[in-house]
Amino acid sequence: MKQRLAAIGTVETLPHRVAAFLSREIESGELNPGTRLPTEQELSEKFGVSRNVVREAIAQLRADGMIEARQGVGAFVLAPEQRASIRIDGEALKDSENMERLFELRCILEAESAALAAERRGQEHLDAIKAALDRMSGEERWEEGSIDADLLFHREIARATGNSYIHTFISFVCEQIRRSIHYARLTNPLHDLVEVNVGEHVRIYEALVAGDPSAAEAAMRAHIIGAAERVGVKLPAARRKQSGKGK
Amino acid sequence: MKQRLAAIGTVETLPHRVAAFLSREIESGELNPGTRLPTEQELSEKFGVSRNVVREAIAQLRADGMIEARQGVGAFVLAPEQRASIRIDGEALKDSENMERLFELRCILEAESAALAAERRGQEHLDAIKAALDRMSGEERWEEGSIDADLLFHREIARATGNSYIHTFISFVCEQIRRSIHYARLTNPLHDLVEVNVGEHVRIYEALVAGDPSAAEAAMRAHIIGAAERVGVKLPAARRKQSGKGK
DNA sequence: TGATACATATCATCCTACAACTTAACTCGA
DNA sequence: TCGAGTTAAGTTGTAGGATGATATGTATCA
Numbered sequence A, B: 001m002k003q004r005l006a007a008i009g010t011v012e013t014l015p016h017r018v019a020a021f022l023s024r025e026i027e028s029g030e031l032n033p034g035t036r037l038p039t040e041q042e043l044s045e046k047f048g049v050s051r052n053v054v055r056e057a058i059a060q061l062r063a064d065g066m067i068e069a070r071q072g073v074g075a076f077v078l079a080p081e082q083r084a085s086i087r088i089d090g091e092a093l094k095d096s097e098n099m100e101r102l103f104e105l106r107c108i109l110e111a112e113s114a115a116l117a118a119e120r121r122g123q124e125h126l127d128a129i130k131a132a133l134d135r136m137s138g139e140e141r142w143e144e145g146s147i148d149a150d151l152l153f154h155r156e157i158a159r160a161t162g163n164s165y166i167h168t169f170i171s172f173v174c175e176q177i178r179r180s181i182h183y184a185r186l187t188n189p190l191h192d193l194v195e196v197n198v199g200e201h202v203r204i205y206e207a208l209v210a211g212d213p214s215a216a217e218a219a220m221r222a223h224i225i226g227a228a229e230r231v232g233v234k235l236p237a238a239r240r241k242q243s244g245k246g247k
Numbered sequence C: 001t002g003a004t005a006c007a008t009a010t011c012a013t014c015c016t017a018c019a020a021c022t023t024a025a026c027t028c029g030a
Numbered sequence D: 001t002c003g004a005g006t007t008a009a010g011t012t013g014t015a016g017g018a019t020g021a022t023a024t025g026t027a028t029c030a
Helices: A014-027 A040-047 A051-063 A096-120 A123-137 A144-160 A164-187 A198-210 A213-230 B014-027 B040-047 B051-063 B096-120 B123-137 B144-160 B164-187 B198-210 B213-230
Strands: A067-070 A074-077 B067-070 B074-077
Touching: A014 A040, A014 A051, A014 B051, A040 A051, A051 A067, A051 B014, A051 B051, A096 A144, A096 A164, A096 A198, A096 A213, A096 B096, A096 B164, A123 A144, A123 A198, A144 A164, A144 A198, A164 B096, A198 A213, B014 B040, B014 B051, B040 B051, B051 B067, B096 B144, B096 B164, B096 B198, B096 B213, B123 B144, B123 B198, B144 B164, B144 B198, B198 B213
Parallel strands: none
Antiparallel strands: A067 A074, B067 B074
16 A cells, blocks of 8 residues: 555556556455455545546446445455456466466366257357358468457357356456467567467367267367467366266 | 436446446447447436546446447447456346356356365365355254355355366356345245255265265256255256266 | 648546535533 | 433545546648
């Protein structure tokens, strides 16, 4: 709490910057659940901004369920379980272990998504998935166009599950991963472009056409594991395909 | 866009209400990606609030990545894929089909969580899970205390996966479900209290102790399906446990 | 036709003022 | 002395006005 805006860094509007700063204080444990934030006036002075800016920042944080404000009392940090939304800290993804974990979560979601899509897809879903696949095949190198087509491919599969929450969660996770990789490239332009592997996508598509949930799941799992490795992330050992204890 | 705040309903601060209204317009497709919102001044007049209130509302929406504001131009709706966070509309969960879908997603996440926890848990995890279990067992009826203990049980299992994203996602989904059920009870006080089924929890715990991922997954899946049914939600047919095609 | 200047529209920030709510302190009566 | 009621102080919630910054469109000039 000794910071001024000059030390906050990053771009964007002042409210966004104040909110980001406070958010980091909360996530890092500097401000524990139950802690009362400084008053709006104090924050205003501390950061050298108007009270309106502080209020806008606080509005953001309360919409996220990170804090609650009580009129006449102050603003208090809430427990993470009370959050009204899920966010992923882009900075945290610079740590490759966190990237691993996010890929693991993605693998869980996408493997199930593919299996459900294989069961529930209609012709219109297959058409959309094929269109994304064709778009991917038309690219010679793994560039933004390919990345967009790849994301679209995954999103269309998730759409075919008929479960909008699955679609939302997968879209979100894929987008966060994409952003992280994108920013890594901006920082390090020599970062190698990753080659597209359309064969893996084709196998997923074929399993969907065949309506084979197990094949779809396996193909998708292999694809996500492969995609992770291609960006330098090694997923934790595959599970239960070796245990053979499952019924 | 013909609404006034009187028609917005719900409680809370004016910015929150304006943001919620706009958010619903966006989610419902009334405001498509690329659409330009009315100016701040127009929204201020339309809703009969000050421009500050409108700005705070917009700050919330832009923090979510639902809109982007360009100085001198206006505020524009962004595509859902650009969202910086995941939210679940509590109103949408009043539709039982959406509740089904959310439970399905929960089942996907929690089954995997249990399996990973069975592989990765340490003694400290088991202790925490047991503590939550004991707390649940001490309750004679399914009340808030039991619900909290149940949520804690699930969160501790997710923590044992060692993947904070899994933990975050599961916590979030469980909390949204809990809130939805809680509000349903406020609206309809005659809604039956649901009995706690500690036996299912014990089975999960035992599989964790035994370090048996398959058993943990199966027990968790059965528990989630049972929990859903106990609140009147029937999950889509179980998948792949009958296909037997998996390797 | 392209570049430059100017006007207009709109967001971003700041400031002031008052309303509404909460909490602590004070006063008064039993 | 204790409890209830009142008042004062502190803090958030809202409103309104002003100025700065940015983007876009239009007019003018070379």
